[in-house]
Amino acid sequence: QVQFVESGGGLVQPGGSLRLSCVSSGSIFSITHMGWYRQTPGRQREVVATITSGGSTSYRDSVKGRFTISRDNAEKTVNLLMNNLKPEDTAVYYCNSLPISPYWGQGTQVTVSS
Numbered sequence: 001q002v003q004f005v006e007s008g009g010g011l012v013q014p015g016g017s018l019r020l021s022c023v024s025s026g027s028i029f030s031i032t033h034m035g036w037y038r039q040t041p042g043r044q045r046e047v048v049a050t051i052t053s054g055g056s057t058s059y060r061d062s063v064k065g066r067f068t069i070s071r072d073n074a075e076k077t078v079n080l081l082m083n084n085l086k087p088e089d090t091a092v093y094y095c096n097s098l099p100i101s102p103y104w105g106q107g108t109q110v111t112v113s114s
Contacts (some may be wrong), residue, residue: 002097004024004103004105005022005105006020006095006105007108008020009109012112014112017082020080020095021077022080022095024095030053035096035098035100036094036095038091038093039091039092048067050069051070066082066084080093089112090110090111093110
């Protein structure tokens, strides 16, 4: 069973930045594709960004040019740098593998508001 622990969320004004981090307990993290996901009340969880074991990245259209996903295999972490945040980015952010595992963490709340 793998565990994911997310951190780094908070309250930020529109246009601000946050850096999210996720630590994985997985023993094969270095060969696992990873992703950041987010969820708002009443809506399905959606993928925000993904990074392959080889470092290739992809983003949903609404965050392209603003968010950057990265990973550190030695530390078993995956990070999400979020710049120029918008109110519609407000959500609970989670990390998980790709394909998604059933082991969701608690997530970290990101609130973008003036």
